[in-house]
Amino acid sequence: MGNKTDKLKFLFFDRTFRTLVLAGILIIIMGSSRPDNNHGLYPNEYWARKAGWDKCADIVLAGDSRVLCGLSPEQMQKYFPGKRIYNYGFGSAWFSKGYVDKIGELFDPNGQDKTIILGITPHSLLKIEGDTGNFYEIRSMTYRDRFMQMHFAGLMRFFDPLTFSSAIHGTFPSLAESHTERTFCPDGWIAVHKVPDSIKKSLRNYKLYYEAGQADSNNIDDLIEDIEGWVGRDIKVYGFLPPTCSEMYKLEMEMSGFDEKDFIRRFEGAGGVWIYVDPVAYHSFDGSHLQDDSAIELTNDLCKKIIEYWAMKSETKELQ
Amino acid sequence: MQFNSLVFILFAILFFIGWPLMRRHNNVRWIYLVIASFIFYGWWDWRFLFLIAGSGFIDYFAGLAMEKYSGRRKTWLILSIIGNVGSLCIFKYLNFGIANANWILSLFGQEMQIPAANIILPVGISFYTFQSMSYTIDVYRGQLKPTRNVFHFFAYLALFPQLVAGPIVRARDLLPQLEEAKPADELQRWDGLNLIAFGFFKKVVIADTLARAVNDAFGAKALEVSCAYWWLIMVMFAFQIYCDFSGYTDIARGLGKWMGYEFPINFRNPYISTSFREFWQRWHISLSTWFRDYVYISLGGSRKGRLWGHINMWITMLISGLWHGAAWHFIMWAAAHSFYLSAERITKWPERLMKLPGGRHLCTLAVFALTVIAWVFFRAQTFVQALSVLGIMFNFSAINAGVVGKLIDNNAVNVLLLVIGTQLIFYFGLDKAEWTRSKSTAKSIFDSAVVAATLLMCVYLRAPSSTFIYFQF
Numbered sequence: 207m208g209n210k211t212d213k214l215k216f217l218f219f220d221r222t223f224r225t226l227v228l229a230g231i232l233i234i235i236m237g238s239s240r241p242d243n244n245h246g247l248y249p250n251e252y253w254a255r256k257a258g259w260d261k262c263a264d265i266v267l268a269g270d271s272r273v274l275c276g277l278s279p280e281q282m283q284k285y286f287p288g289k290r291i292y293n294y295g296f297g298s299a300w301f302s303k304g305y306v307d308k309i310g311e312l313f314d315p316n317g318q319d320k321t322i323i324l325g326i327t328p329h330s331l332l333k334i335e336g337d338t339g340n341f342y343e344i345r346s347m348t349y350r351d352r353f354m355q356m357h358f359a360g361l362m363r364f365f366d367p368l369t370f371s372s373a374i375h376g377t378f379p380s381l382a383e384s385h386t387e388r389t390f391c392p393d394g395w396i397a398v399h400k401v402p403d404s405i406k407k408s409l410r411n412y413k414l415y416y417e418a419g420q421a422d423s424n425n426i427d428d429l430i431e432d433i434e435g436w437v438g439r440d441i442k443v444y445g446f447l448p449p450t451c452s453e454m455y456k457l458e459m460e461m462s463g464f465d466e467k468d469f470i471r472r473f474e475g476a477g478g479v480w481i482y483v484d485p486v487a488y489h490s491f492d493g494s495h496l497q498d499d500s501a502i503e504l505t506n507d508l509c510k511k512i513i514e515y516w517a518m519k520s521e522t523k524e525l526q
Numbered sequence: 527m528q529f530n531s532l533v534f535i536l537f538a539i540l541f542f543i544g545w546p547l548m549r550r551h552n553n554v555r556w557i558y559l560v561i562a563s564f565i566f567y568g569w570w571d572w573r574f575l576f577l578i579a580g581s582g583f584i585d586y587f588a589g590l591a592m593e594k595y596s597g598r599r600k601t602w603l604i605l606s607i608i609g610n611v612g613s614l615c616i617f618k619y620l621n622f623g624i625a626n627a628n629w630i631l632s633l634f635g636q637e638m639q640i641p642a643a644n645i646i647l648p649v650g651i652s653f654y655t656f657q658s659m660s661y662t663i664d665v666y667r668g669q670l671k672p673t674r675n676v677f678h679f680f681a682y683l684a685l686f687p688q689l690v691a692g693p694i695v696r697a698r699d700l701l702p703q704l705e706e707a708k709p710a711d712e713l714q715r716w717d718g719l720n721l722i723a724f725g726f727f728k729k730v731v732i733a734d735t736l737a738r739a740v741n742d743a744f745g746a747k748a749l750e751v752s753c754a755y756w757w758l759i760m761v762m763f764a765f766q767i768y769c770d771f772s773g774y775t776d777i778a779r780g781l782g783k784w785m786g787y788e789f790p791i792n793f794r795n796p797y798i799s800t801s802f803r804e805f806w807q808r809w810h811i812s813l814s815t816w817f818r819d820y821v822y823i824s825l826g827g828s829r830k831g832r833l834w835g836h837i838n839m840w841i842t843m844l845i846s847g848l849w850h851g852a853a854w855h856f857i858m859w860a861a862a863h864s865f866y867l868s869a870e871r872i873t874k875w876p877e878r879l880m881k882l883p884g885g886r887h888l889c890t891l892a893v894f895a896l897t898v899i900a901w902v903f904f905r906a907q908t909f910v911q912a913l914s915v916l917g918i919m920f921n922f923s924a925i926n927a928g929v930v931g932k933l934i935d936n937n938a939v940n941v942l943l944l945v946i947g948t949q950l951i952f953y954f955g956l957d958k959a960e961w962t963r964s965k966s967t968a969k970s971i972f973d974s975a976v977v978a979a980t981l982l983m984c985v986y987l988r989a990p991s992s993t994f995i996y997f998q999f
Binding site: 222224233 | 988989
C-alpha cells in the first residue's frame with residue numbers, strides 16, 4: 207500500500223515527470239486543435255502527391271500561381287466528363303525546360319485527346335536564372351520526405367510548426383487583419399477564400415519584379431518551340447491570360463514588357479488555340495489571385511469557350 | 527544524427543529506456559555507451575567511425591605506453607600529438623593548404639595548379655580530437671592514470687551528448703565519473719529537463735529563426751547597401767551563433783545530467799561582459815580553457831614577461847581561429863580578438879571606463895559592438911565579403927531604413943527582441959532575485975508550466991531546421 211502511495215506521490219510531486227506530462231498534454235491540445243487548419247488534403251501531403259504525379263492525365267492545366275488558384279479540375283470535369291484533369295500549376299512557376307518536360311510526362315500514354323491548357327502570365331515569362339520556384343522546391347523533396355508526407359501526413363501535420371502570427375490570429379481571429387481559408391484539392395487546385403481584399407502588397411511586389419526584369423524573348427521563343435513540339439505530338443494546346451484585378455492588368459501591360467498581341471499571334475502560329483477571357487472581370491482577393499468562387503466562374507467560362515471553339519470549328523468543317 | 531531531428535528523439539527515448547538496466551555493471555555500461563555513441567555518430571556517415579576509432583586507439587595505446595615505458599613518455603606524447611594533429615591536418619586543413627599553395631604559385635606566374643583533395647570533413651572532428659589529446663597530455667603530466675579498459679576509454683571519447691560540438695570535457699573530469707553508475711537524482715533530472723528544454727528553444731526557435739534573415743543577407747547576389755540593415759543583421763548573427771552553440775551544449779549537459787554525469791558549463795551570458803578578458807571567460811569556456819592550459823601555458827604564458835605574454839596570446843588565439851575553420855576569415859576573426867585583448871591589457875580601458883558614471887553600461891556596449899564587428903569575419907563567406915560588409919556598416923551616410931523594414935516583416939526581429947530582453951534579465955541580475963529561489967509549491971508549479979510551455983514552443987514555433995553551426999568545426 208505504502209509503495210503504491212509513494213508511486214502516486216512520485217507521479218504528482220516529481221517536477222520532471224509532472225512537466226513532461228503537462229508538455230505532452232499541451233502538445234496534444236495544440237496539435238489536435240491547430241488554429242491554422244486548412245481544408246482538403248494536408249498541405250504537405252498535397253505537395254508530395256503533386257510531386258509524384260506521372261503518366262496519369264488526359265488534360266493538364268499548367269502555369270504559375272494564378273493557374274494554381276484559378277482553375278478547378280473538378281469543375282472542369284462537368285464539361286469534359288470521363289477526362290482525368292490535373293492542375294499542375296505552381297507558385298512562381300516559369301516555363302523552364304524542367305517544368306515543360308514534366309508537363310509532357312504527365313499524360314497517360316494510352317490516353318486520348320491529350321490537352322494542355324496554359325495560363326500565360328507576364329511574370330511566368332520573366333528571365334529567371336537557375337531552377338527556382340515551387341516546382342523545383344517540390345521536385346527536390348527526398349523520397350523519404352515524400353513517403354512520410356504521403357503516408358504519415360496526419361502525424362506530420364500534427365507536429366508542423368506554426369508562425370507566431372498564424373498561432374495568434376488563429377486563436378484570436380478578431381485580432382487578424384484578414385482571414386484566409388485554403389482548400390488543398392487532390393486534383394491540384396488550391397481554392398483560396400480571403401477577406402477582405404488587399405491588393406497593395408501585390409502591386410508593390412510586381413512593380414519591383416518588372417523594374418528588375420522584363421518578359422524575356424528567349425523564354426517566349428523556347429515556349430513557342432515547346433508548343434510546336436506538343437502540337438506535333440498530337441496534343442491540343444490552349445492558352446489564356448489568367449485574369450486578375452484591373453490595377454494589376456494595367457501594371458503588367460505597361461511595365462512587364464509583355465506584348466500580348468504579338469504573343470497570341472506567335473502562339474496561334476505554333477498551332478495553339480488562344481482563348482480570350484476578360485482579364486479584369488473576376489474577383490481577385492490580393493491583386494493577383496482569384497477568390498475561390500471566381501475561380502469556379504473562370505473555369506466555367508474557359509470550358510464553355512473551348513466547347514464553343516470546337517462547335518464553331520466543326521460547323522466550319524461542315525460548311526466546307 | 528542531429529539533436530533537432532525526429533530520429534534523435536526516438537534514439538534518445540530508446541537509450542534512456544535501456545539506461546537504467548545497462549548502467550549497473552561497468553563493462554555493460556561502457557559497451558552500451560560506446561554502441562549508442564557510435565550509432566549516433568555513424569548516422570551521419572559510417573566511414574567517420576574509422577577515424578574516431580583510429581584517433582582513439584592512438585591515444586588509448588599512447589596512454590598505456592606512457593605508463594609502461596615511463597622513460598619515453600615524451601616520445602609517446604609526441605607520437606600521439608602527431609597522430610591527432612596529422613588527422614586534423616589531412617581532413618580539415620589539406621585543401622586550405624593546397625588553395626594557398628596554388629595562390630602562391632600563381633603569384634610567381636606558375637600556371638600549374640595542385641588539384642584539391644576529394645576529402646569530406648568529418649562532423650565534430652576538432653572536438654573529439656582535442657578531447658582525445660587532453661587524455662594523453664593529462665597522462666603525460668601525471669594528472670591522470672590511464673585506463674586499461676578500452677571500452678571505458680571509448681565511452682569517454684565518444685560519449686554522444688557532447689561528441690560533435692562539445693563541451694570539450696577533460697579526461698580527468700569525465701573518466702572518473704564514468705566509473706560510477708549513480709542514477710540521476712531529482713535535482714539532476716529537473717536541471718537536465720530545464721537545460722534540454724531551453725537548449726532546444728535557443729536552437730530551434732531563436733537561432734534557426736535568426737538564421738533565415740542572416741543567411742538571406744549573406745547569400746544575396748548583391749549586398750544590401752544599408753548601414754542600419756547590416757548592423758541589425760550582425761547583431762542577429764551574434765545572437766544566432768550564441769543561441770545555436772550554447773543551445774547545443776545546454777542539451778548535451780541536460781542529457782548528461784539525465785545519465786547522472788556532469789559536463790562543465792560552456793557559456794555564461796558572454797554578451798554582458800564588460801571586458802574582452804571577461805568575454806573569453808564566458809564564451810566557449812571549455813575550448814578557451816583547453817587552449818589556455820594546453821597551448822598558452824605550454825608556450826610559457828606570460829612567465830617570460832609582458833611582451834611574450836602578448837605574443838603567446840596572439841599565437842594561441844590565431845590557432846583557435848584556425849581551429850574554427852580552415853579559411854583566412856576565421857584567422858582574421860581571431861586576430862581581431864587578439865588585437866582587442868592586447869589593446870585592453872595595454873590601455874586597461876575597461877577599468878578606466880568603469881570608473882565613470884554609467885561606465886559599466888558603456889563597457890558592455892563597447893565590448894558587444896566590437897564583438898559584433900569581429901563576427902563579420904567569422905560569418906562572411908570570404909574575406910572580401912567581410913570587408914564589403916564592414917565597409918557598408920561604417921558608411922553612415924547609407925542608412926536606408928526602408929531596407930530594415932524587410933527584416934521587420936519577418937519573425938527575426940521579434941525573436942531578437944526576446945533574446946535581448948532575456949539577456950537584460952541576466953545583466954541586471956533579475957535572475958538572482960529572491961523569488962527565483964523560492965521552494966514553494968506555487969513556484970514549483972509555475973516552473974513546470976514555464977518549462978512545459980517552452981517545450982510546446984519548441985514543437986510549434988520552431989523555424990525550418992538547420993544544422994548546428996559548430997558541427998562544421
